[in-house]
Amino acid sequence: MNTSRVEVGQITLKKIKCRVVSTPLPRVIVGKVGRFTHWPLILIDLETTEGVVGQCYLEPYVEKLAKPIVGAIEAIFSMYEGRKIGPFDLYEGAMKTLHLNGREGITVIALSGVDMAIWDALAKSVDLPLVSLLGGTPGPIRAYNTNGLWLNPLDQLGEEAKSLVDAGGFKALKLRLGRETAELDKKAIGIVREAVGDDVAIMTDFNQGFTLAEGLQRMHALDEEGLYWFEEPIAYDDFYNYSQITSEIKTPIQIGENIYGSRTFLKAVSARAADMYMPDLMRIGGVTGWMRAAAIAGAAGLPLSSHLYPRLSAQLLRVSESADWLEWSDWAEAILAEPFAVENGIATVPNIPGNSISWNEKAIKKYQI
Secondary structure, eight states, rough: OHHHHTTTTBBEEEEEEOOOOOOOOEEEEEEETEEEEEEEEEEEEEETTSSOOEEEEESSSGGGGGGHHHHHHHHHTTTTOOOOHHHHHHHHHHHHTTTTTSSSSHHHHHHHHHHHHHHHHHHHHHHHHHHHHOOOOOOOOEEEOHHHHHHHHGGHHHHHHHHHHHTTOOOOEEOOOSSSSHHHHHHHHHHHHHHHTTSSEEEEEOOTOOHHHHHHHHHHHHTTSSSEEEEESSOOHHHHHHHHHEEEEEOOOOOOOOHHHHHHHHHHHTOOOOSEEBBBBBHHHHHHHHHHHHHHHHHOOEEEESSSOOOHHHHHHOTTTTTTEEEEOTGGGBSHHHHHHHEEEEEEEEESSBBBBBBHHOOOOOOOO
């Protein structure tokens, strides 16, 4: 018997290390969600006794929440420290424990971080890109640029839109809406359209800024603008009212970045809450949660895009049946060793082991808090 084959793909959890950094944003975020000049990140290194280290990061939005999330990560890891275990087993065991504290919020965010790190370690242990471990292949995925076009003065939008397209030959951009009036939103759309031309798709995001009545009025007013989608016009978990919006509005409705776990994802799909979905790895449950949600979206024939985490999301979209768009952001690029470039609107998953995340330690030292 070849005993060396028995050890292939097996990893034993040894240690976990979390660091928090705050990096300056290349473009200030100004939206219904607030104003952000810096972006907090939780960097995770999961060491194994086999010598591979799984790496990933979380984007907790609010710097003061990073510490309790780190504590939850360490608590989840401590339940499995020293064990030889795979991602599915850890996910299932931890999720059952989390029933006592709820399957949303910090508990799921922390589990997502551990899950992403262990998947990276597992892929590295067999010397495969994560996409290949999951049964796919490295290769292209179309991407849109989400790095600007916030609720800034209208006279800034045209030049910014052009620069966002030029950053990677993008064929699609994200524009934030929800100004004081529908007329101002129409002007913003017109300015961006004139700047980039009719061949560039425009996705729009209201960042949960409206009540149901306000949202319906605004979207009816903008429904003939030829937009690719309206994203999150009302509170993310109001699936009942989202189903009314989806039935009334012609422009596709996009939700999903704030959905926690595949069970809630199924509830949204069952309620016909949206035409499109975009899971966020930090909330959906990491790689394991994504794969479960992607299966639901694929079976329902619903287009699936991503939210943030472009390097890892690109690999998962490559194995998702109804993959649509990769949301490309550069908010974590400052602390990563290699750039994740887009050319002619296409991001390409590299043929390197793991999830392609590695650290720029010099930058981490500069921005660590």
